[in-house]
Amino acid sequence: MTFLQDPEFGDRIITLMAALVLVLQIAAVGQRWLVSSIRIYSLQSFLLAAIAGIIAYFNHASHIYIAALLTLILKAGLLPWLLERLVKKIKIRREIEPLINAPLSILISGCLTLVGYVVAQSFYHQEETSVRAALGHNTLAVAIALFLIGFFTMLNRRKALTQVLGLLSLENGLFLAAISLTYGMPLIVELGIFFDVLVAVMILGILVFRIREAFDSMDVSKLRKLRE
Amino acid sequence: MNTLPVGPTFTLSLAAYLTGALASLATWRKPALCRYICCGSALAGAIFGGFAAVFGILQSTPVRWSVSSGIPFFSYSFDYDALASFFNLTLAILAGAVSIYSLSYLKEFEGKRNIGFFGFLFHLLLLSLAIVFTAANAFLFLIGWEVMALVSYGLVAFYHEDRETRRAGLLYIVMAHVDAGCLLLGFALLMQVSGSAEFASFRSAALQLSSGQQAIAFLLFFSCFGIKAGVIPFHIWLPAAHPVAPSNISALLSGIVLKAGIYGMARIFLDGLGVLPSWAGLLVLIVGVASAVLGVLYALMEHDLKRLLAYHSIENIGIILIGLGAALVFRAAGHPQLAAVALIAALFHTLNHAIFKCLLFLGAGSVLHSTRSRNMEELGGLIRTMPVTAFCFLIGAVAISGLPPLNGFVSEWLTYQSLLAGFGATGGLTRILFPLAGSMLALTGALAAACFVKAFGITFLALPRSAESRSAHEAPRSMLVGMGCLTVACVALGLGATWFLPMFHALTEQLLGTRVGANLITAHGWVLSTGTPHGGLVSTAAIAIALLFLLIPAVFLVSITGRQFARKRGPAWDCGLPGLSEENEYTATAFSKALRMIFSVLYQPRREIQAVFDVSPYFPKAIHFESEIEPTFEKRLYEPLKDLLLRIATRMRAIQAGSIHAYLAYIFITLVLLLLFGVRP
């Protein structure tokens, strides 16, 4: 049981899980059903929480446990629950055809992953070839990719709700970067950020609800009154 | 006599303008009082300003003073040198005359319009002009310049109810802002070299200017001041804006605000940019010729009295630029003497044009005031109902046509002389340009004469063409006094030119480092020469006296021989056609017909005639004739430009089509691009 103390082992696991998160993200791109995209999101958040936990464990950084816990409660639990309630309330189950069809958008998200790696390449320091650096630039690449793909989902999907999901998964990318690069931001900052994300989702939820009422549809591409 | 209080008196005049502005704004609820305050304070300011200018001319050394302000680059620094005092003198004369004129002109505003606001703008205009003519700090100059533009916009758009006025005002302010932009760039360039905003530093920095910088700066300043002075092809705002303003303001706009452009050119080209290459001078000269000829040609086709005058401003600005350009060329060729003559010609014409154009606009103003019409086709016969106005207008017309013995003749004569000298002074093919320019100047003069025969003849002579002009009445006294002062000035500057011109010695000495040879004035101050031994001579005073002398034999012949038969008044013979009435009078359109045909290449005239018959085609009941000429520059140059801009703008509005996906895509693409290309060092 020595490897359980070996940080390098932890790093490998983290890299693996990060890859998993990425895969889930790409899967979410192709996903049609609202509920299942929500579920994918919660799974993703769960993995992130796990990553956070592992980092906390291997680096004895106690305050990251709190971050992990928060993630588990908020992102993997509370938010998906809220969103599913919203879905039930507004009785829309299925995403209509996205602007770019599924295969193409999956291809694009592949390219975006590539972009992530290209960008991260410039961070690779020859002088320090330790695994930490490798981890750093790996997870950074994954984070950037998550960010870009989440962004891409937002501008690809028509439903207000899926845009919110996109925004959330984009935040997940940030969270991954935060914990894995720097072993977590200062706690107070983390709390602030969590709080903000929560409020943001609340507000967006309210908005989604009102839009549904006003336009009796959630198709944001119909929101084109305000234009030149 | 170095102790003349130039600074204090000038400051007093500024103070008078400022207090006038605030006071008239404060008293706007009592129109009559406000009117008196407005005109009184303006007159006081003009008098102080006039004294300051005279002092400045008398003591030939510049007076400089400066007050710092908390703002970077910006100091209230003034330089009251010969040039400044000359332009301030012009300003003072016009301001005085106009404020006298306005006293009863503004009476018709009472109850209808806000005299207080008018007075506010009026005073600010005078104030900003005084500052522009005196500022020695680029930033102060810019502020004065732009305030001048904004205030004149307010005055141009004063009758903002009708659409034409609003459009004219907007055209004016947009052009004015474009020229402010050029000015800004030019000054920024100079400041870049000199490191300071003071004109004095520009002078010293001019030597460090590379020829490229000098050329760019010249072009920037020339386009700026050209727009302000309304030279072709930047003139389009002028005939639109000047006529629609209240007439006393039109007088100021044409009389002095245009001259701000001339002042700028004189100040910057002769003082700020070092010695400019001769191509610059030639450019100014050519633009001047074009403006002169085209200006008068367009004026000939106008039947709106005020717009006609506005086009004549373009012409006269052209004449001024001819002199200025010649001065620049001579300076570049190293003939300061000739340059001095040419500069004197230009500046003296500036003063003359200021005076007689102001006079003519005031005359047109009182015609408008009593007949409510600017259209010459509805006027006529006013010489009987408003004799004094007619006389003043006639004097102005003779003067602007450059006929002896009035002031217009003197300055045009000087211009001719400098052009003639130019042939000898320059080499190569450019020397041909000078005589050609001279002949074009001659054409301009003759056409101007034709145009004013039309303007005066159709407006004031023969029979009234409408009920309004039949029931016209002479203008109230103060308006007549205002015009009278300017009339006297026209005559005085014409006959007394030889006594007046020496005031330019200090100016040429300051700007060109030389004074025209002592024999600028010869024969005991009676004869004006060009300073060269064999050059031309002229003496307007002598001509006037000789004319009076020769009147004796003429009168003698008529009165002696034709005594026994009384001179009777009868109906006009008119080739024996009975019943002369306004229907079969000659019209302005008809008068300009011949020239319209001759220059049809330029005008592209279009006309349509519809005759209404009732019995037979040989007896038309009514004939509707309408003819118009094509405004070439507006149609060929500015319209397409505007359309292009608007079309592009309309295309670009597709960016903001309301789709949030598009909006997100913009950000996304920017992000990805920056990530791919921005991160690498």
Add this chain to the structure above:
Amino acid sequence: MTSLLAKSGLQLILVLLVAPFLSGIIKTLKARLQNRRGPNILQFYRDIFKLFRKGMVIPGTASWIFSATPYIVFVTAALVGLMIPMTATDAPLSLFGGVLAVVYLLALGRFFQALGGLDAGSSFGGLGSSREMTISAIAEPAMMLAIFTVALAASSTNLSEMAKVAVSQSWKFLAPSQMLAFAALFIVLIAETGRIPVDNPATHLELTMIHEAMILEYSGPYLALIEYGASIKQLVLMTLVVNTFFPFGLSSSWTMRGLGLGLVFYLIKMLLLSCLIVLVETTNAKLRLFRVPELLMVSFIFGALALISTFLF
């Protein structure tokens, strides 16, 4: 001062006497050339005298401009007559102004004549003044250009200077520039004096007349003054042409015999010039109004060529 007065008095008399004579001569010559007997050479004097002794009718529609015009026309013409060298190189009033002043004084007269034409309100007057101003306007550049060419040779616009220079180098007129300038100025002369092919002084057809239409409303002494002024103007312009291009016999001083000799030469030269004018008048038909610009354009081209040739040769 006294000498100045004496000189000007002398030349004034000369002008007043010679001008009608010249007009008469031209009329007669023209008639002869057309195989008519034509009027007596002194007819013009008689007309003037007769007109002076008649009464006049002033249109009721006219203002003081109408009455002031004849005086101004006459006076300006007379003054110009004193500012040009006729028999001696230095004109009595040459100090008052050079050729530019001459041209502009004539323009002053024209200005008021056009106003006088408009003043009566009859459409003929307006028509006349419109045409007069138009033609003079388009004649102006050509004239100025030709004058410049001469003035540049003398490097002065002072007529006496120009005459002196011309006398000093009296064969200079053979230079191409001078010939071209002469041609240009001659055309302008035709236009300015209102002769065929530009205007027909003898006609009163409203379609063709220019100068006559302007003065249609004048009668009696006023008409006399205007006619007199017109003939003086003609004399002045012809003298200008003659003495600047062919300065033979111009006496350099105001001595008796110098003047006598100068006068003889002067009259001969004028005679020759008027012959030339008459020749042109009889051999040409009057142009349509809108063809006149072309003629003047030709003269402008001559002037430009003259100018260019001055600095080529």
Add this chain to the structure above:
Amino acid sequence: MILLWLLIVPLVAGPLAFFLRKRSGMEVVNLAAFAVLLGLAAALAARVLRSGPVPLWNGFFYADALSSLVVLLTSFVALVCSIYAVGYFRHDERNGVFQEGEELGGGRAVNKLREYYALTPLFVFSMILVALANNLGILWVAIEGTTLASVFLVMFYGRETSLEAAWKYAIIGGVGLSMALFGTILIYYSAHLSLGTDTLAGLNWSVLVGNAAQFDKPTMRLAFILILLGYGTKAGIAPMHTWKPDAYSEAPIPGAAMLATGVLNCSLYGLVRFYILSSRCLGPGFASHLLILFGLLSMGVAVPFVLVQKNFRRMLAYSSIDHSGIMVLALGFGGALGVLGMLLHMTFHAITKPLLFFCAGNAQQQLKTDLFPEAKGGLINSMPLTGAAFLMVTLAITGAPPFSLFLSEFIILRAGFSRGYFLLGALFITFLVAIFSGFLIHIANLVLGPDQGLPPAENCRWKESSVAGLALVIIVMGFWIPAPLFRLIQGAVEIVTSGR
């Protein structure tokens, strides 16, 4: 301590207003709170001028010249807007504007007012927090806070269009801010690489700026790009500007005015803080090129929309896009002159812009429309004061002398020239002239013209006093800048150029 008060006052005022029952009570609370706030801000500025930066809680909060300038401007805007808001909402209430949004959750008038009067102090609170936070993470949180507070302002009227605007604002703002957060994280990472793991202080600007020089350069580059895009989104720099016209034209006038000045300043403030770090780490070149690019792009994007515009509220939005472009451009030109130009521009813009919004608001409430074609001109006949002020402030905002924005634009031009950007300077002036023309033509046609027979409508002293007073301030500022304010700005310039 004073910093704490600055934060507490608005934080208390919000809930207090929420629990009040009568409208007048809420108004009083707001007015009083913001008046006090302005006083505190002035005191803070004086203190900073007297005795350097003011830290609190060992540098968790931190106020130097730059931040106290922003606090001052924010509280000034807040006070002016709250004065105007009183008159504005009373007019709305009288004309039953709130009822129309009812079925979309508009709710009763008093509730709507409560919503406004309770939210505004929180909004202001988060803006003040932006300026005072030393920790870059907290800075981010605060800016996100401004977004969340202002979303409610945007959907205040509860019309369909305001929902749409709010949605776009929320989504685009959210994305932008997450970019900014990513940037912040990366800054922390690069600091972390050089400083070693560190807890709270690791994100304190005052700590980072000291040793920004040895940060990891590639990370810094990436971070700055993300920050630029992120806070640029909030500042409305093209191409992230697209939410602005919608949000500005839907929010109630006072809210919109605060968005256009307060939020703009705050996000630019954040940008400046990071600019300092990056230019100390990478040298000025990298940042300034990006900034110049985006600045000119924003100005250029604003031009056509101002030239061809039907809706005057949207036009104001494009003007603010133009101005944020100008400020970013000035920062890009850099050097003491450029930064001075930027901060002066920020100040003058914050003073001038609200008046423009107020005049537009009066016009809209009088004409019952915000479209030029329907307005048909002639406003000055029924509202002389507003009309005159509208023309004046149009000239002022487009940078015509003698108004103060001309000064800052002139300085910016000089800065550009002194860095050798002659063509860019010319382009800058060209854009300014174009914007001026478009703006003036539209506004002049709205204000001038024959009387449309509307009843004279200037009878609310709250609206009139705020308009007249602000106009007076603007005129005075054209000729004279208070010396302390100028010293404060120079101090801020010092901070940006030398980092302390």
